[in-house]
Amino acid sequence: MIAKHWPRLIVYGVLVVAAFFFLIPMYVMIVTSLKDADQIRSGNLLSLPSGFNIDAWQLAWSSACTGVDCRGLKPYFWNSVSMAVPAVLLSTAWGAINGYVLSMWKFRGSEVLFGFLLFGVFMPFQVVLLPMSQVLGFLGISSSISGLVLVHSLAGMAGTTLFFRNYYTAIPRELVNAARIDGAGFWRIFWRIVLPMSTPIMMVTLIWQFTNIWNDFLFGVAFSGADSKPITVGLNNMANTTSSVKNYNVDMAAAIIAGLPTILVYVLAGQYFVKGLTAGAVKG
Amino acid sequence: MKSVENILPKLVIAPGFILGFAFIYGFMIWNGVLSVTGSRMLPNYDTFVGLDQYVQLWQMDRWYVALTNLGIFSLLYVGGSMAIGVFLAIFLDQKVRAEGLLRTIYLYPMALSFIVTGTAWKWILNPSLGLEKLMHDLGWTSFQFDWLVQSDTAIYCVVIAGIWQSAGFAMALFLAGLRGIDDSIIKAAQIDGASLPLIYWRIILPILRPVVFSTVLVLSHLSIKSFDLVMALTNGGPGYATDVPATFMYTMSFTRGQIGLGAASATMMLATVAAIVVPYLYSELRAKPHDR
Numbered sequence: 001m002i003a004k005h006w007p008r009l010i011v012y013g014v015l016v017v018a019a020f021f022f023l024i025p026m027y028v029m030i031v032t033s034l035k036d037a038d039q040i041r042s043g044n045l046l047s048l049p050s051g052f053n054i055d056a057w058q059l060a061w062s063s064a065c066t067g068v069d070c071r072g073l074k075p076y077f078w079n080s081v082s083m084a085v086p087a088v089l090l091s092t093a094w095g096a097i098n099g100y101v102l103s104m105w106k107f108r109g110s111e112v113l114f115g116f117l118l119f120g121v122f123m124p125f126q127v128v129l130l131p132m133s134q135v136l137g138f139l140g141i142s143s144s145i146s147g148l149v150l151v152h153s154l155a156g157m158a159g160t161t162l163f164f165r166n167y168y169t170a171i172p173r174e175l176v177n178a179a180r181i182d183g184a185g186f187w188r189i190f191w192r193i194v195l196p197m198s199t200p201i202m203m204v205t206l207i208w209q210f211t212n213i214w215n216d217f218l219f220g221v222a223f224s225g226a227d228s229k230p231i232t233v234g235l236n237n238m239a240n241t242t243s244s245v246k247n248y249n250v251d252m253a254a255a256i257i258a259g260l261p262t263i264l265v266y267v268l269a270g271q272y273f274v275k276g277l278t279a280g281a282v283k284g
Numbered sequence: 285m286k287s288v289e290n291i292l293p294k295l296v297i298a299p300g301f302i303l304g305f306a307f308i309y310g311f312m313i314w315n316g317v318l319s320v321t322g323s324r325m326l327p328n329y330d331t332f333v334g335l336d337q338y339v340q341l342w343q344m345d346r347w348y349v350a351l352t353n354l355g356i357f358s359l360l361y362v363g364g365s366m367a368i369g370v371f372l373a374i375f376l377d378q379k380v381r382a383e384g385l386l387r388t389i390y391l392y393p394m395a396l397s398f399i400v401t402g403t404a405w406k407w408i409l410n411p412s413l414g415l416e417k418l419m420h421d422l423g424w425t426s427f428q429f430d431w432l433v434q435s436d437t438a439i440y441c442v443v444i445a446g447i448w449q450s451a452g453f454a455m456a457l458f459l460a461g462l463r464g465i466d467d468s469i470i471k472a473a474q475i476d477g478a479s480l481p482l483i484y485w486r487i488i489l490p491i492l493r494p495v496v497f498s499t500v501l502v503l504s505h506l507s508i509k510s511f512d513l514v515m516a517l518t519n520g521g522p523g524y525a526t527d528v529p530a531t532f533m534y535t536m537s538f539t540r541g542q543i544g545l546g547a548a549s550a551t552m553m554l555a556t557v558a559a560i561v562v563p564y565l566y567s568e569l570r571a572k573p574h575d576r
Contacts, residue, residue, distance in 0.1 A: 007480075011378050018372055019389045022452065025404045026392075032407065044418040045408060098297050105293035113301065115569045120308040122561040124509045126533045126550040128307060130543060131314035134327060154307040157300060186292045215397035217512035218530075222538060232399040236516055239403045248407050259400040266395035270388060273395065277453060278460050 033057060033253035040248055056249035060257060064250050066237040073254050076234030080214060083145050083230055087152035088209040095160020095205060100190055103168035104176050120158030129222050136223060143225025151223060152213045160205050163279060167201035207269055208276035211262045231258045319547035327543055337548040350527040353439045358507040364447040365503055369454025374484055377462045390452035402516025405445040435525035438518050442526060446513055454499050461495035501564055505557055529553050
């Protein structure tokens with residue numbers, strides 16, 4: 001009987017060990033953020049904090065220093081919010097319209113056009129950094145949140161178009177054709193038929209765009225000014241500040257704060273997050 | 285009326301596509317132009333230098349370090365994420381309890397920013413307080429783990445953190461692929477007396493080939509773009525030991541005032557990604573009409 005159970009034990013053993021590998025960094029972040037400097041020195045990575053000490057969290061949020069600026073992560077957090085919300089909405093709306101046209105109002109060359117757009121999903125953004133910073137300068141929005149919104153909307157458009165286009169191609173053509181015979185036009189079909197059916201892909205795209213834009217570092221570090229740095233840049237500056245005393249507890253609290261919005265989205269809308277990941281990866 | 289209906293769709297998407305194409309292809313060309321100028325602190329379009337920047341780039345020791353690191357990182361990151369991903373997917377596919385919970389745990393790092401995970405791993409891999417101290421406390425006093433601060437090993441720390449972040453993603457892709465395979469194939473092979481590992485190796489994995497392809501594609505293009513993780517974990521250091529092309533490009537363009545050189549390195553990155561992605565996109569888009 002035992003021999004029969006061996007394979008199951010191995011399966012569970014491997015899975016549980018793997019779960020630990022994935023969970024330990026999160027555990028370490030949380031316990032470290034609750035320790036004070038003495039406990040960090042005397043204990044080790046895995047040791048539990050002696051109490052529930054949220055000083056590090058308060059410091060990280062409102063008074064830790066990044067360079068000479070000692071306002072904590074709070075301003076960066078709100079920068080990220082005011083950058084991500086419009087950029088996510090804009091790029092999603094853009095993708096919905098593009099996808100609608102490319103799947104239901106195909107014209108000669110629309111597939112080729114789509115193919116060329118698709119390369120934007122894979123393009124290394126390093127290529128656009130220098131021209132973009134010039135354009136932002138010409139437009140007078142360099143180092144501003146509106147500049148970042150523009151960049152993220154443009155950078156996200158190829159991906160959102162891909163999502164919506166693939167989703168809409170699966171909608172039966174008869175539906176649209178019938179509506180057309182009834183005299184419904186381009187916009188009417190979009191608002192009344194296509195958009196109401198779009199909730200699932202809308203969720204996927206919103207979540208995908210939100211995690212991408214919230215987590216972005218490259219555009220944030222290249223294009224933001226003193227008052228428009230997103231939270232990833234704030235966190236990186238805080239954690240990489242070369243000061244004599246490293247406050248690992250504050251760094252860890254800051255890291256959790258920076259990751260909280262996307263983790264929350266992942267926990268609350270996990271299935272859509274996974275769909276977005278896999279859809280973004282497998283479909284062409 | 286008919287003609288309006290015909291051009292309306294094109295009119296509607298035109299602004300987006302014009303801006304999008306300017307962003308993708310216009311900037312690509314613009315970057316290419318910059319790379320053949322002698323631009324330094326500021327773009328300078330009057331100084332055409334031909335391929336000088338590229339020649340200079342390929343003579344730089346630092347560029348070779350960046351390329352070597354990219355090679356090491358890509359190979360181990362893509363290979364490691366896929367190997368762990370495929371194993372986890374196969375094990376998860378054995379009708380285990382709490383599958384949903386385990387999947388959630390494996391995948392959550394993907395929701396986090398590389399900056400966040402980089403900050404966390406930097407602390408774990410810290411030689412004096414992190415993993416090394418833990419091992420010492422556990423009684424293994426001769427344990428030494430200072431990879432992060434040694435210039436010849438720091439890149440492997442980037443690999444560890446990268447795999448931690450992406451293995452769950454590979455797992456999700458493989459699991460989706462496995463779920464698409466008919467159980468009867470496995471049953472039939474089992475009746476023929478094949479062992480489970482053999483079935484997976486000989487039958488299931490070959491069926492999953494398209495998933496393997498797209499996973500390799502996505503992970504390898506991610507690894508070429510990888511920038512945040514290196515910045516957060518090592519900041520390219522010690523010295524420039526963990527530079528990759530993405531950090532090289534950023535440093536040259538934005539902190540060293542070598543815009544022409546930065547543009548040239550960006551072009552090299554673009555060429556690498558294009559070499560991987562263009563054949564894939566081409567085959568995908570050509571195959572499309574027949575599928576539908």
